Amino acid sequence: MQLLDGKFASEKIKQEIAAEAAAFLAESGRKPHLVAILVGNDGGSETYVASKMKNCEKVGFQSSLIRYDVTVTEAELLQKIEEINQDAGVDGLIVQLPLPKHIDPEKVTETIDYRKDVDGFHPVNLGRMMRNLPCFIPATPYGILLMLQAYQIDTTGKHCVVVGRSNIVGSPMSILMARNANPGNCTVTLTHSKTANLKELALQADIIVAAIGKKNFVTADMVKTGAIIIDVGINRETSTETKSGYKLYGDVDFENVAPKASWITPVPGGVGLMTIVGLLKNTLASAKKEIYP
Numbered sequence: 001m002q003l004l005d006g007k008f009a010s011e012k013i014k015q016e017i018a019a020e021a022a023a024f025l026a027e028s029g030r031k032p033h034l035v036a037i038l039v040g041n042d043g044g045s046e047t048y049v050a051s052k053m054k055n056c057e058k059v060g061f062q063s064s065l066i067r068y069d070v071t072v073t074e075a076e077l078l079q080k081i082e083e084i085n086q087d088a089g090v091d092g093l094i095v096q097l098p099l100p101k102h103i104d105p106e107k108v109t110e111t112i113d114y115r116k117d118v119d120g121f122h123p124v125n126l127g128r129m130m131r132n133l134p135c136f137i138p139a140t141p142y143g144i145l146l147m148l149q150a151y152q153i154d155t156t157g158k159h160c161v162v163v164g165r166s167n168i169v170g171s172p173m174s175i176l177m178a179r180n181a182n183p184g185n186c187t188v189t190l191t192h193s194k195t196a197n198l199k200e201l202a203l204q205a206d207i208i209v210a211a212i213g214k215k216n217f218v219t220a221d222m223v224k225t226g227a228i229i230i231d232v233g234i235n236r237e238t239s240t241e242t243k244s245g246y247k248l249y250g251d252v253d254f255e256n257v258a259p260k261a262s263w264i265t266p267v268p269g270g271v272g273l274m275t276i277v278g279l280l281k282n283t284l285a286s287a288k289k290e291i292y293p
Contacts, residue, residue, distance in 0.1 A: 001258050001263070001264060004263050004264060005266070006147065006271060006273035009146065009274060010276065013146060014058060014277060017059045018060050020284055021284060024284070024288060030089070032061045032091050032288075033061065033091050034092040034118065034279075035065075035084055036049050037080065037096065038066070038068070039067075039096070039103070040068075040069070043246075044236055045096045045097075045098070055276050061284075064090075074104065074107065077095075078107065078108065081093065081095070081112055085113040090116060091116065091118075091283055091286040092283035092286050092287075093117070095108050095109075109122060114292075115291075118139070118283045119279065120137050120138035122136075132180075136291060138169070140169050140274075140275045141278075142278030143274030143278035144232075145176060146278060147265070147274045149183060155184060156186075157185065159186065159204055159205055159206050160177045161207070162190050162211065163202070163212050164209075165191075169211040171190070174188045174190040186206075189201050206227060207228045214233070215233070217251045217252070218231075218252040218257060219253045220257050223260050223261065226260075226261070229257060229258075230265050230271065231251055231264070231267050233251030233252070234267060235248065236248060248267055250266075250267030252264070
């Protein structure tokens, strides 16, 4: 078993991003600029946003965090998004999910200008991805592709089983792994909570991407020897063992699956770190007008 170490891969790519950001600053006189909007004070969201802001600073980006109380109205939030859409000094805009129940996340996603949608959730970007056109790829799937590239893992001809069909990870991952590229060129099976023979399908997989949001869902009896395991899950549980008061678990039973795997991502320290790299690369591409001139 070898570890797909998100720390190693992300640090290497962040050095490349920092060099490009410095060149962009020298040429344009400004830094790539990412704006994040955070509604409420969900513990997980606070952690993710703080990490994104810190990493922006690390690679030489400008970052701005706009906070709203949980009582903010949908209209007020959408008005702010429209305002940022018009700001030529902003390259990327993300609205941290989940949002309070009275705010429609689809409406929020569609209001963000697709040319600043560095999370890659806008229907225009998802549609262009489906057609293999230049676009902002959703940050987590993009991060996974970058990790596979960093470790020079050839996915051609392999059977990839994706567990979970969300619009954020599972569905785009299935499209990206099937396209004519490397990473890609896989035969892909997209499974989910209603798949009747999920275990049987998982056992056929050369690559498993677990993104179902359930702690230790993928167990050793679902994995064939030598499979590559990508664990997207981040499940938080309160814990007395840690300083933070909570512990993170993946969607894969790491302890028992790892001995069977050829490669496996840890949680934490795996896909989460690569998601931030995907976001940074999208923001840089937006600043440089590489996708949408």
